[in-house]
Amino acid sequence: MAVQTAPAKTSGTTRMKVHVTVNGEAHDVEVEARILLVHLLRENLGMTGTHIGCDTTNCGACTVLLNGRPVKSCTVFAVQADQMSVATVEGLEKEGKLDPIQEGFHEEHGLQCGFCTPGMMITAAALLTANPDPSELQIRQAISGNLCRCTGYVNIVKSIQYAARKTRETRKEA
Amino acid sequence: MATEIGGIGVSVKRKEDARFIRGRGNYVDDVKLPGMLYMDIARSPYAHARIKSIDTSKALAIPGVLAVITGKDLVPLKLEWMPTLMSDKQMVLPTDTVLYQAQEVAAVVATERYIAADGVAAIEVDYEPLPVVVDPIKALLPGATIVREDRAQKDNHIWHWEVGDKAGTDKAFADAEVVVKQDIYIPRIHVASIETCGMVASFDKINGKLTVWMTTQAPHAIRTVIALVAGHLGLSEERIRVISPDIGGGFGGKVPVYPGYVLAIGASVLTGHPVKWIEDRSENIQADSFARDYHITAELAAKKDGTMQALRVKTIADHGAFDAAANPSKFPAGLFHVVTGSYPFEKSFVEVDGAYTNKPPGGIAYRCSFRVTEAAFTIERLVDVLALELKKDPAELRMQNFIPPEAFPYKSVLGWEYDSGNYGRALKLAMDKIGYAELRKEQAAKRAKGELMGIGISSFTEIVGAGPSKHFDILGIKMFDSAEIRVHPTGKAMVRLGVKSQGQGHETTFAQIVAEELGLPVGDIAVEEGDTDTAPYGLGTYASRSTPVAGAATALAARKIREKAKLIAAHLLEANPDDIEWKDYKFQVKGVPTKSKTMQEIAFAAYTNHPQGMEPGLEAVDYYDPPNLTYPFGSYICVVDIDKGTGEVKIRRFVAVDDCGTIINPMIVEGQVHGGLTMGLAPALYEQINYDDDGNIQGGNFMDYLLPTAMETPNWELGKTVTPSPHHPIGAKGVGESATVGAPAAIANAVVDALAHLGVRHIDIPITPWKVQKILKENGVAE
Numbered sequence: 018m019a020v021q022t023a024p025a026k027t028s029g030t031t032r033m034k035v036h037v038t039v040n041g042e043a044h045d046v047e048v049e050a051r052i053l054l055v056h057l058l059r060e061n062l063g064m065t066g067t068h069i070g071c072d073t074t075n076c077g078a079c080t081v082l083l084n085g086r087p088v089k090s091c092t093v094f095a096v097q098a099d100q101m102s103v104a105t106v107e108g109l110e111k112e113g114k115l116d117p118i119q120e121g122f123h124e125e126h127g128l129q130c131g132f133c134t135p136g137m138m139i140t141a142a143a144l145l146t147a148n149p150d151p152s153e154l155q156i157r158q159a160i161s162g163n164l165c166r167c168t169g170y171v172n173i174v175k176s177i178q179y180a181a182r183k184t185r186e187t188r189k190e191a
Numbered sequence: 192m193a194t195e196i197g198g199i200g201v202s203v204k205r206k207e208d209a210r211f212i213r214g215r216g217n218y219v220d221d222v223k224l225p226g227m228l229y230m231d232i233a234r235s236p237y238a239h240a241r242i243k244s245i246d247t248s249k250a251l252a253i254p255g256v257l258a259v260i261t262g263k264d265l266v267p268l269k270l271e272w273m274p275t276l277m278s279d280k281q282m283v284l285p286t287d288t289v290l291y292q293a294q295e296v297a298a299v300v301a302t303e304r305y306i307a308a309d310g311v312a313a314i315e316v317d318y319e320p321l322p323v324v325v326d327p328i329k330a331l332l333p334g335a336t337i338v339r340e341d342r343a344q345k346d347n348h349i350w351h352w353e354v355g356d357k358a359g360t361d362k363a364f365a366d367a368e369v370v371v372k373q374d375i376y377i378p379r380i381h382v383a384s385i386e387t388c389g390m391v392a393s394f395d396k397i398n399g400k401l402t403v404w405m406t407t408q409a410p411h412a413i414r415t416v417i418a419l420v421a422g423h424l425g426l427s428e429e430r431i432r433v434i435s436p437d438i439g440g441g442f443g444g445k446v447p448v449y450p451g452y453v454l455a456i457g458a459s460v461l462t463g464h465p466v467k468w469i470e471d472r473s474e475n476i477q478a479d480s481f482a483r484d485y486h487i488t489a490e491l492a493a494k495k496d497g498t499m500q501a502l503r504v505k506t507i508a509d510h511g512a513f514d515a516a517a518n519p520s521k522f523p524a525g526l527f528h529v530v531t532g533s534y535p536f537e538k539s540f541v542e543v544d545g546a547y548t549n550k551p552p553g554g555i556a557y558r559c560s561f562r563v564t565e566a567a568f569t570i571e572r573l574v575d576v577l578a579l580e581l582k583k584d585p586a587e588l589r590m591q592n593f594i595p596p597e598a599f600p601y602k603s604v605l606g607w608e609y610d611s612g613n614y615g616r617a618l619k620l621a622m623d624k625i626g627y628a629e630l631r632k633e634q635a636a637k638r639a640k641g642e643l644m645g646i647g648i649s650s651f652t653e654i655v656g657a658g659p660s661k662h663f664d665i666l667g668i669k670m671f672d673s674a675e676i677r678v679h680p681t682g683k684a685m686v687r688l689g690v691k692s693q694g695q696g697h698e699t700t701f702a703q704i705v706a707e708e709l710g711l712p713v714g715d716i717a718v719e720e721g722d723t724d725t726a727p728y729g730l731g732t733y734a735s736r737s738t739p740v741a742g743a744a745t746a747l748a749a750r751k752i753r754e755k756a757k758l759i760a761a762h763l764l765e766a767n768p769d770d771i772e773w774k775d776y777k778f779q780v781k782g783v784p785t786k787s788k789t790m791q792e793i794a795f796a797a798y799t800n801h802p803q804g805m806e807p808g809l810e811a812v813d814y815y816d817p818p819n820l821t822y823p824f825g826s827y828i829c830v831v832d833i834d835k836g837t838g839e840v841k842i843r844r845f846v847a848v849d850d851c852g853t854i855i856n857p858m859i860v861e862g863q864v865h866g867g868l869t870m871g872l873a874p875a876l877y878e879q880i881n882y883d884d885d886g887n888i889q890g891g892n893f894m895d896y897l898l899p900t901a902m903e904t905p906n907w908e909l910g911k912t913v914t915p916s917p918h919h920p921i922g923a924k925g926v927g928e929s930a931t932v933g934a935p936a937a938i939a940n941a942v943v944d945a946l947a948h949l950g951v952r953h954i955d956i957p958i959t960p961w962k963v964q965k966i967l968k969e970n971g972v973a974e
Contacts, residue, residue, distance in 0.1 A: 049305065051305065076385055131216050132384075166866070
C-alpha cells in the first residue's frame with residue numbers, strides 16, 4: 018500500500034466564485050465548479066441542518082429554497098446559486114421565535130429520527146407561502162417529493178395543517 | 192398528578208425535537224474534526240469474478256489522494272476477513288474473488304470528499320467474470336456454481352435448522368380432513384433509512400485511543416466486536432470509544448458491521464488522521480445487508496368445521512454470499528418458529544435451510560424482530576387460504592381458532608411461552624371500528640356489479656424483547672440491557688442506557704418511566720445514550736427490545752433508588768422505615784400526608800444529611816435479564832378497491848388495533864404504529880430488490896426502489912386494547928415493529944379477497960399493478 022505523506026490540496030478542476038445569500042446573510046465563497054449546493058452549505062458554510070439522503074432528487078432531505086422556490090440541493094451546483102438567495106432550516110426560527118411550521122412538527126409529533134425533517138419543513142414553508150389554506154390532498158401532493166421512513170406521514174400532514182391554521186390566525190390578529 | 196410530572200400514560204411532547212426542528216441534530220456526517228480525511232470505496236461491477244489485477248497508480252497520482260487500500264494490503268494485518276455475528280466470516284476486501292455486485296474492492300483516502308471519489312474512478316481493476324447463481328433454490332442443486340470456495344464444504348448449503356415434532360405433524364396431516372398448501376415468496380427488501388451508514392474514525396497514536404462516531408444501533412456490542420476483530424493490532428477495549436450520535440433511522444440496517452466501518456478505522460490508524468466515510472444511497476441500497484428473501488412452502492391441516500390442527504412449514508433462506516444476519520446465536524432462522532401465530536396448533540414442524548448466492552449478505556431485519564414478519568405473513572396468509580377452501584368468513588375462522596384469553600400464559604407447540612393476550616377482543620374492536628358486517632354487504636353488492644373490492648384481516652402475534660440469557664446471546668454476549676440513574680443533589684436526574692434511539696423518542700419515554708417511579712418531573716430528567724465511555728453496557732436497540740429490556744432496567748434502577756430514598760425519608764421524618772409509604776409520588780408517614788418528603792428533598796439530603804452508616808449519594812444501575820420475551824399483538828383490517836384498468840390497488844381504509852401492554856406515551860406509540868404500518872405497506876405493494884441472471888441489481892437507488900410517499904400512504908386509523916405483560920416491571924411489551932409485522936398480510940389478504948371469486952388464492956408481494964392486471968386479463972375482467 019502506498020501512502021503519501023504530503024497532502025496536496027488542489028484537485029486541478031476549475032474553481033469559481035459564488036456570491037450567495039443564505040438566510041439573509043451574504044457569503045462570497047470560492048468553490049470547485051462541480052461542488053453541489055448541498056456541499057457548499059454543509060462543508061463550506063458549516064450549516065449541517067440540510068441533509069443528504071439519496072443523491073438522485075428522490076428523497077428531499079436536502080430541500081432548500083432557492084429564490085423562494087424549493088429545490089433539492091443535492092442536484093443543484095453551488096455555482097447555479099450564484100447571485101441568488103437560499104433559505105434553509107437554520108433560517109426558520111426568527112429572533113428566538115419558532116416558525117409555526119417548527120411548532121407544528123413538535124406539537125403534532127411530525128418527526129421521529131429527524132433526518133427528513135428539515136427538508137420536509139422547507140417544502141411545507143414553500144407550500145404555505147403559495148397556499149395558506151391547503152387541503153389535505155394538496156399537502157400530501159406538496160410533500161410527495163420528500164420521503165419519510167419513520168412517521169407514515171399522518172402526523173406530518175397534521176403538523177402542516179397546524180402551521181397553516183396558526184399562520185392564518187396570527188394574520189387575522191394582526 | 193401523573194399528568195403534571197409527565198409520568199406513564201401521558202403524551203409528553205418529545206424533548207429531542209428541540210434540536211431536530213432547528214436543524215441542530217448531530218448525525219455522523221455532521222461530525223467534523225481538524226485534519227479530517229475522507230474515504231470512498233471502489234466496488235465490483237460483477238456479481239462473481241476473479242480479480243486478475245488492481246492498478247492503483249492513477250488514483251495515487253491524483254493530488255490529494257493519500258492512500259489506496261486493497262485486500263492484499265490487509266493480509267499482513269490479518270484484516271482481509273472479519274467474523275460475522277452468525278459464526279460465518281465476511282470479506283472486508285477481497286484478495287482474489289468478488290462474490291456480489293457492489294462488493295467493496297478498494298478504499299481511497301483523500302483530503303476531500305470529491306477527490307476520494309476521483310480516486311475511486313481512477314482505480315483500474317481487471318476482472319475475469321465467473322458463473323453466477325442468484326436463485327437459492329438453484330444454488331442448492333447438485334452441480335451449482337459454488338459461491339464460497341473458501342469453505343471446506345463444497346456446496347452452497349449453509350445450515351439446516353428445524354424445530355417441532357416431524358413424525359407427529361406428518362401423521363396429523365395424513366389424518367386430516369382438510370389440508371391447504373401455499374407457496375409464498377417473501378422477497379428481498381432493504382430498510383433504506385433516509386440516513387445512510389457512515390463513520391468518523393479518529394485514532395490517537397499517542398495514547399492509542401480510537402474514537403468512532405458511527406451509525407450503529409448497538410454501540411457497546413460494536414466496541415466489543417472492534418476489540419475482537421482488531422485486538423491483535425493493539426486496539427484494546429478500554430481504549431475504544433464508540434459514539435452513536437443522532438441516527439437517521441435504523442430499522443435493523445444499522446446493526447451489522449460493514450466493511451466500510453473496518454476500512455475507515457484502518458484508514459485512520461494508517462494515516463494518523465481522522466477519517467470520514469459516508470455511503471451514498473446506491474452503495475447503501477446495493478451493498479448493505481438485506482432483509483427477508485424467504486422461499487416458503489406452508490401447509491395447514493384442519494377439521495372440516497375449521498378447527499386448525501397442524502402446521503408444517505419448509506423454507507429456503509437466501510443469505511447472499513456471507514451469512515451476516517444479526518440473529519441471536521442459537522437461532523439461524525431468527526424467531527421464525529413463532530409462525531403458529533395466534534392459534535393453538537397441536538402439532539407443528541418448521542424447517543429452514545440457508546443458502547449462499549451471489550448477492551449481498553441478507554437476513555437482517557426490516558423493522559422486525561428476527562424473521563417475525565416472515566412468520567406472521569405466512570400464518571395470516573395461510574389462514575385466509577383455509578377460509579377460502581372452507582368457504583368461511585376469515586374473521587369467523589380466526590375467532591373460532593384464537594388461543595383463548597384464559598389460556599395465558601400459553602405454551603406454544605414450538606416452545607414459546609406467550610405472556611398475555613386477548614386476541615378476540617382486538618379483532619372485535621377492529622371489526623366494530625371499520626364496520627365489518629356493512630363492508631361485507633357492500634362488497635357483495637359491488638361484486639354483483641363487477642366492481643373489485645376486498646377486505647383483509649391480519650390477527651398477528653409478535654415476539655420481541657430479546658431476550659432471556661438462557662437462550663439469547665450475540666457472539667456469546669447475553670442479551671440483557673441496562674440503565675444507570677444518578678439523582679443529583681438538586682433533585683435532577685441523569686439516566687444512561689445501553690440502548691440507542693434512532694427516532695423512537697427514548698429521551699422522552701425513558702424519562703417518563705423515571706418520572707413515574709421517582710416522582711420527579713419529566714423535564715428534570717436527562718436521558719443520554721450511545722456513548723460507550725459513559726453509558727452502561729447493553730446490546731442496543733433493535734427487535735423492539737428497548738422498552739421490554741432497557742425499559743425494565745430503567746424501572747428497576749429507579750426502584751433501587753426509591754428503596755434507598757425510603758430510608759433517607761424515614762431518617763428525615765424521624766420515623767421507622769416500616770412506617771413510611773410511597774403515596775402520590777412522595778414518601779409519607781403512613782396515613783399522615785402532612786408528614787412527607789419529596790424526592791427532591793430526599794435527593795438533597797442524600798448528599799447533605801444522609802443517615803450515618805449509609806453510603807452518601809443517590810444512584811443505581813440495573814442490568815436486566817428478562818425472564819421471558821414479550822408478545823405484542825393486534826388485529827388489522829384493510830379495505831381495498833382495485834382499478835380494473837390499471838390493476839392498481841387503492842387502500843380505502845385501514846384500521847389497526849394494537850396491544851402493546853402498558854403504554855408509556857400514547858402520542859409516541861401512535862407515531863410508531865403509523866410508521867410501522869407504512870413500512871408494512873411498502874413491501875406489500877411497492878418494494879422489492881430483484882437481480883437479473885447475471886446478478887445485476889434491479890432497483891439499486893431511489894429512482895427504482897419505490898418507498899411509499901405521502902400520496903400512496905393512507906390515513907391510518909388506530910385503535911388499542913391494553914393487556915399488560917405480567918412479567919415486565921411496568922407491563923410494557925414494545926411497539927416499534929408490530930405494525931410492520933402485521934400489515935403486509937392484511938393488505939395481501941384484502942387484494943386476494945377482492946379477486947377470490949376469480950379463483951385467486953395467493954399473490955406474492957409486492958402486489959404491483961402489473962401482477963394484478965395480468966390476473967384481470969387472464970380472467971377477462973380487465974378494462
